Amino acid sequence: MKIENAMVLAAGLGTRLRPVTDTMPKPLVPIAGKAMIDYGLDALETAGVMRAVVNVHHFAGQMIDHLSRRNRPKILISDETEALMNSGGGLAKGLKLLGPEPVFVLNADLFWVGEQRGEMSNLRRLSSFFDPARMDMAMLCVQLENTTGHNGRNDFSMDADGRLTRFANGPGEPVVYAGAIAMMPALLADAPDEAFNLNIYFDRAIAAGRLYGLILEGHWITVGTPEAIAEAEAVVGRQAGAA
Numbered sequence: 001m002k003i004e005n006a007m008v009l010a011a012g013l014g015t016r017l018r019p020v021t022d023t024m025p026k027p028l029v030p031i032a033g034k035a036m037i038d039y040g041l042d043a044l045e046t047a048g049v050m051r052a053v054v055n056v057h058h059f060a061g062q063m064i065d066h067l068s069r070r071n072r073p074k075i076l077i078s079d080e081t082e083a084l085m086n087s088g089g090g091l092a093k094g095l096k097l098l099g100p101e102p103v104f105v106l107n108a109d110l111f112w113v114g115e116q117r118g119e120m121s122n123l124r125r126l127s128s129f130f131d132p133a134r135m136d137m138a139m140l141c142v143q144l145e146n147t148t149g150h151n152g153r154n155d156f157s158m159d160a161d162g163r164l165t166r167f168a169n170g171p172g173e174p175v176v177y178a179g180a181i182a183m184m185p186a187l188l189a190d191a192p193d194e195a196f197n198l199n200i201y202f203d204r205a206i207a208a209g210r211l212y213g214l215i216l217e218g219h220w221i222t223v224g225t226p227e228a229i230a231e232a233e234a235v236v237g238r239q240a241g242a243a
Helices: 036-046 060-067 086-095 122-129 199-207 226-242
Strands: 005-009 051-056 074-079 103-107 110-113 137-142 156-158 164-166 173-183 211-215 219-222
Touching (some): 005 036, 036 051, 036 103, 036 110, 036 122, 051 060, 060 074, 074 086, 086 199, 110 226, 122 137, 122 173, 164 199, 164 211, 173 219, 199 211, 219 226
Parallel strands (some): 005 051, 005 103, 137 211
Antiparallel strands (some): 103 173, 110 219, 156 173
């Protein structure tokens, strides 16, 4: 399936990353000389995405200025400066700026490195895997040993077909949610206008047997604290050296 639209969730406060986020939004914190959000936007561009909605709140002016310098994908701003909408509310609001076609959903503060040159990228693999006839959502997942900066907990269990259940509730391979989803915007057609957590829709999809996962190729990084910046930069450096 070809996916040309995306939503990047970037409006959080980044409180655990203080004092760094006392002067800048978390998605703009540089990792190895590159803003965190640009790792995800570059991945979207490589996957052929033409338009990406980015929601903004914390230091929104800095975010808008940074994003205005980008040509591909074309950036549309979903303004949450008056009130944060949480992951689900922010996604539902942002999707109204796009059409009914399938979308990628990315978290702005999570990214991966180590994709193999000449091979299909993780997002292209995800779009090929996503089948809306069988799936409400298809998400990239990663094995715990291929993460840096994570809290050490698994999120889901994945069966042989890729179907996901909550880690505590089902057999299968334990995996971590890697912060990237393929879905149809119509899934959130009944979403409330106020803030809510996207986990509500994860659980609905699990109950219907329609939440699926695909294992990420490469190494996944999250940066939650100031101490995690150096760890992330070391991984990026090692991957660049191995390329």
